[in-house]
Amino acid sequence: MDYKFSKGVSSLQPSVIREILKTSAGSIPLAAGNPAPDAFPVDDVKKILGDVMQNEPILALQYGISEGYAPLIKELTKLAKERYGAMGEEDALIITNGAQQVMSLVSQCFIDNGDVVLCEEPSFIGALNCFRSFGATLSGVPTESDGINIEALEEKLKTEKNVKFLYTIPNFQNPAGATMSFEKRKAVYELAKKYGIMILEDNPYGDLRVSGEEVPAIKSLDKDGIVIYSGSFSKIVAPGIRVGFVTAAKPVIAKLTCAKQTQDVHTVMLSQLVVYKWLTECDFVAHIEKIKAIYKRKLDLLCDCMDKELKGFLEYNRPEGGLFVWAKVKDGVDMRDFVSKAAAAGVAVVPGNAFLTDMTREYNYIRLNFSTPSDEDIVKGIKILGEVAKSY
Amino acid sequence: MDYKFSKGVSSLQPSVIREILKTSAGSIPLAAGNPAPDAFPVDDVKKILGDVMQNEPILALQYGISEGYAPLIKELTKLAKERYGAMGEEDALIITNGAQQVMSLVSQCFIDNGDVVLCEEPSFIGALNCFRSFGATLSGVPTESDGINIEALEEKLKTEKNVKFLYTIPNFQNPAGATMSFEKRKAVYELAKKYGIMILEDNPYGDLRVSGEEVPAIKSLDKDGIVIYSGSFSKIVAPGIRVGFVTAAKPVIAKLTCAKQTQDVHTVMLSQLVVYKWLTECDFVAHIEKIKAIYKRKLDLLCDCMDKELKGFLEYNRPEGGLFVWAKVKDGVDMRDFVSKAAAAGVAVVPGNAFLTDMTREYNYIRLNFSTPSDEDIVKGIKILGEVAKSY
Numbered sequence: 001m002d003y004k005f006s007k008g009v010s011s012l013q014p015s016v017i018r019e020i021l022k023t024s025a026g027s028i029p030l031a032a033g034n035p036a037p038d039a040f041p042v043d044d045v046k047k048i049l050g051d052v053m054q055n056e057p058i059l060a061l062q063y064g065i066s067e068g069y070a071p072l073i074k075e076l077t078k079l080a081k082e083r084y085g086a087m088g089e090e091d092a093l094i095i096t097n098g099a100q101q102v103m104s105l106v107s108q109c110f111i112d113n114g115d116v117v118l119c120e121e122p123s124f125i126g127a128l129n130c131f132r133s134f135g136a137t138l139s140g141v142p143t144e145s146d147g148i149n150i151e152a153l154e155e156k157l158k159t160e161k162n163v164k165f166l167y168t169i170p171n172f173q174n175p176a177g178a179t180m181s182f183e184k185r186k187a188v189y190e191l192a193k194k195y196g197i198m199i200l201e202d203n204p205y206g207d208l209r210v211s212g213e214e215v216p217a218i219k220s221l222d223k224d225g226i227v228i229y230s231g232s233f234s235k236i237v238a239p240g241i242r243v244g245f246v247t248a249a250k251p252v253i254a255k256l257t258c259a260k261q262t263q264d265v266h267t268v269m270l271s272q273l274v275v276y277k278w279l280t281e282c283d284f285v286a287h288i289e290k291i292k293a294i295y296k297r298k299l300d301l302l303c304d305c306m307d308k309e310l311k312g313f314l315e316y317n318r319p320e321g322g323l324f325v326w327a328k329v330k331d332g333v334d335m336r337d338f339v340s341k342a343a344a345a346g347v348a349v350v351p352g353n354a355f356l357t358d359m360t361r362e363y364n365y366i367r368l369n370f371s372t373p374s375d376e377d378i379v380k381g382i383k384i385l386g387e388v389a390k391s392y
Numbered sequence: 393m394d395y396k397f398s399k400g401v402s403s404l405q406p407s408v409i410r411e412i413l414k415t416s417a418g419s420i421p422l423a424a425g426n427p428a429p430d431a432f433p434v435d436d437v438k439k440i441l442g443d444v445m446q447n448e449p450i451l452a453l454q455y456g457i458s459e460g461y462a463p464l465i466k467e468l469t470k471l472a473k474e475r476y477g478a479m480g481e482e483d484a485l486i487i488t489n490g491a492q493q494v495m496s497l498v499s500q501c502f503i504d505n506g507d508v509v510l511c512e513e514p515s516f517i518g519a520l521n522c523f524r525s526f527g528a529t530l531s532g533v534p535t536e537s538d539g540i541n542i543e544a545l546e547e548k549l550k551t552e553k554n555v556k557f558l559y560t561i562p563n564f565q566n567p568a569g570a571t572m573s574f575e576k577r578k579a580v581y582e583l584a585k586k587y588g589i590m591i592l593e594d595n596p597y598g599d600l601r602v603s604g605e606e607v608p609a610i611k612s613l614d615k616d617g618i619v620i621y622s623g624s625f626s627k628i629v630a631p632g633i634r635v636g637f638v639t640a641a642k643p644v645i646a647k648l649t650c651a652k653q654t655q656d657v658h659t660v661m662l663s664q665l666v667v668y669k670w671l672t673e674c675d676f677v678a679h680i681e682k683i684k685a686i687y688k689r690k691l692d693l694l695c696d697c698m699d700k701e702l703k704g705f706l707e708y709n710r711p712e713g714g715l716f717v718w719a720k721v722k723d724g725v726d727m728r729d730f731v732s733k734a735a736a737a738g739v740a741v742v743p744g745n746a747f748l749t750d751m752t753r754e755y756n757y758i759r760l761n762f763s764t765p766s767d768e769d770i771v772k773g774i775k776i777l778g779e780v781a782k783s784y
Contacts, residue, residue, distance in 0.1 A: 001588075001616055001617045001618055001641070003590075003643060003644060003647075004502070004556065005501055005502060005647055006500065006501055006502055006503055006504050007504050008500075009500060009501045009647055009650065009651060012647070012650045012651075012654075013650065014458075014646075014649065014650050014653065015653050018457065018458060018653060021457070022457060032455075034454055034455050035454075037450045037453075037454065040449070040450065040453045040454075042445070042449045042450075042453070045445065045449070045453065046445035046446070046449065049441045049442075049445055049662075050441075050442060050445075053434070053437065053438035053441055053442075054438070057432070057434045057437070057438065058429045058432065058434075059632075060632055061429075061432045061434070061437065061629075061630035061631075061632045061633065062426055062427075062429065062432075062630070062631065062632050063424075063425075063426050063626075063631045063632060064632060065410065065413070065414060066406075066410060097489060097655075097656040097660075098656055098657060100653075100654070100655065100656050100657045101655060101656045103654070104654055104655045104656070107654075108398065108400075108401060108525060108526070109397055109398055109401045110396070110397060110398055111398055112398050112399050112505060112527075113504060113505060126653065126654070126657065129650070129653065129654050130654035130655075133500060133650065133651060133654045134500070135504075164396065198395075224393055225393045226393055234455075238453035238454070239453075239454065239455045239657075240451075240452055240453045240454050240455060240456060240660065240661035240662065241453065241660055241661070241662060242656060242657070242658075242659075242660045249393070251395060252395060254406075255395075255397055255401055255404070257406065258401065258404045258405065258406050258521070258525065259401060259404075259525060261406065261407050261410060261492075261518065261521065262404075262492070262495070262496055262499075262518070262521050262522035262525045263489075263492065263493060263496045263522075263655060263656075264489040264490055264492050264493045264496070264634060264655075264656070265490060265492045265518065265631075265634070266634075267634075268489075268632065268633055268634045268660045268662070268663055269632035269633070270441075270632065270633060270660070270662055270663065271660055271662065
């Protein structure tokens with residue numbers, strides 16, 4: 001059979017990262033983006049699941065409504081307003097199957113084949129592949145240490161046709177680690193308004209700040225209903241339960257809810273109940289402080305090791321949070337060759353070109369993760385990378 | 393802001409049924425499709441969740457791979473081959489976020505704006521809305537008591553352009569209750585092959601046969617890699633955990649997996665572990681026999697009540713399984729008026745036009761569900777419908 005796949009999907013390849021993860025079992029995992037297992041609130045979840053199955057088993061097992069479990073929506077609305085500054089009076093909120101589903105729902109609701117999605121370059125491959133799969137043409141805007149280049153963004157807005165939205169990760173961007181300054185956030189908002197496009201603000205790591213000052217969400221500036229804000233519990237509770245949320249203007253949420261019905265009817269009730277009870281019955285603020293300490297320790301360890309073993313070979317800016325360090329490989333070294341040799345030596349890292357709109361471009365960066373490996377493996381992994389580096 | 397939604401989504405409305413469910417709280421629920429709460433294996437799930445959180449909490453909480461939990465894939469592959477006759481040697485299987493996600497993944501992978509999807513008429517609104525949302529034009533083929541009309545199907549295949557696939561629910565079709573004969577299944581397969589289209593075979597109710605003989609799946613005839621088969625645990629374990637699966641030729645599964653990555657990364661690990669352990673550690677065959685007895689009792693009760701209270705007003709064929717009875721309202725009665733009066737009297741049923749490709753068409757049918765209401769409510773609900781019927 002000569003399968004006639006849709007235009008967006010026919011050229012789509014599996015996520016490079018997820019393929020690396022499947023083939024690098026046994027390697028030291030500096031490639032993944034998994035939270036540290038000791039950052040999971042195992043005892044809390046265990047108690048909650050026991051309580052739920054004891055007291056509300058039918059609620060947990062029966063169909064729910066597409067918007068999400070109403071008490072959780074109420075709780076998250078409070079949090080989105082007060083903690084994240086990501087919800088106004090004209091906005092609504094629904095629960096999603098992780099933040100990845102927000103990308104997918106927004107794509108389904110806004111992208112027609114051939115529409116343009118602007119994104120930071122480099123950017124999160126899971127979002128880029130999602131936009132591609134819905135037939136979007138990606139157009140990348142260079143980023144700097146304080147976020148997207150505003151002049152380049154305006155140039156794109158002037159020249160590109162059919163731009164539907166800008167996709168941005170303002171906090172500890174994946175992969176580049178940069179946090180967008182408040183000035184740039186205001187500029188981005190004004191440009192989006194001026195050129196009549198939406199902003200999709202993805203904030204999966206916002207709670208994981210380990211240094212520097214909080215910067216208000218772009219969504220906090222939204223008086224015009226043009227910002228869609230995506231939040232996630234993957235990094236602060238656990239990714240395996242797949243719970244995220246989205247806030248946006250009510251007419252947008254109405255469409256996202258329709259799309260949600262067509263994608264999976266509703267988010268798993270057990271998972272929603274875990275998050276609801278974790279927020280209302282556990283000390284989630286203390287837990288976040290605890291995991292921030294874990295991530296600060298691991299980030300510091302990675303950077304210390306890099307400074308010791310890879311000085312002059314890898315150049316990087318220390319991020320203020322998140323899970324990744326983005327590093328430039330020394331000029332004259334073939335990045336893909338380095339990544340292959342590292343893999344052969346037992347260390348998995350992600351080649352930077354995976355995060356580009358055109359993955360075939362030459363690009364001398366790699367992404368290193370510090371949340372997945374044990375402290376021991378960070379030390380060992382960077383030591384091995386240092387040895388591989390010496391061969392150049 | 394004048395939102396520029398995608399073509400498929402801009403005219404999309406929320407599911408009529410899910411809207412009825414939201415507004416009919418307190419009514420007798422003959423409109424839903426919820427499994428009976430006493431059909432949930434509550435004790436099994438409770439024990440499994442306790443064991444999982446005791447022994448494998450990190451597996452349950454960490455990211456999984458997009459294809460699904462490998463031991464569950466292995467178990468379901470066995471089941472798909474041996475129990476459902478729905479998987480050949482050239483096929484693969486992945487786990488989905490309920491069967492609804494199979495509709496969505498297939499849509500994402502096959503539908504470009506303007507492509508045609510053929511479906512039985514009437515058919516499952518959740519699937520139809522999904523195809524619509526991806527920009528498909530729906531083309532309905534009339535169904536009879538033994539399934540789709542073959543001549544009408546061939547006529548459509550001759551005249552419609554850009555047909556991507558036929559969507560069919562061969563067992564206890566939702567809403568019409570019909571089971572497609574084996575002769576028709578063979579004819580449908582041959583026609584699809586002849587005209588070069590795919591078949592999407594949706595079998596959420598297959599395990600719930602309460603009378604008549606098993607009929608092999610269309611997928612069991614598939615020598616050409618043209619049938620995509622969708623299975624679900626919503627009706628035999630619980631819908632709130634959202635676990636389904638899909639089997640298809642390996643190149644198709646590869647694309648569906650890419651799409652799955654873009655939609656939600658992977659299915660909730662807790663849910664996958666529940667199903668895996670339920671299949672391997674519990675007596676799931678005995679459980680299915682138990683719930684079939686529940687549904688047979690409730691179906692018989694509904695039919696007995698209808699025969700007593702609504703004879704001459706509602707005409708129906710008793711289905712051999714599933715969750716629904718499809719009934720024709722007496723000629724000369726305005727179906728929508730009857731449904732409104734029933735709602736006002738406290739009984740929710742679904743107007744039949746909700747299941748049409750063109751929902752504005754006049755259509756004198758309603759769908760009645762017997763799994764959601766208690767036995768008492770079935771008796772009471774049908775009595776009320778009988779009283780409403782007398783007003784005509």
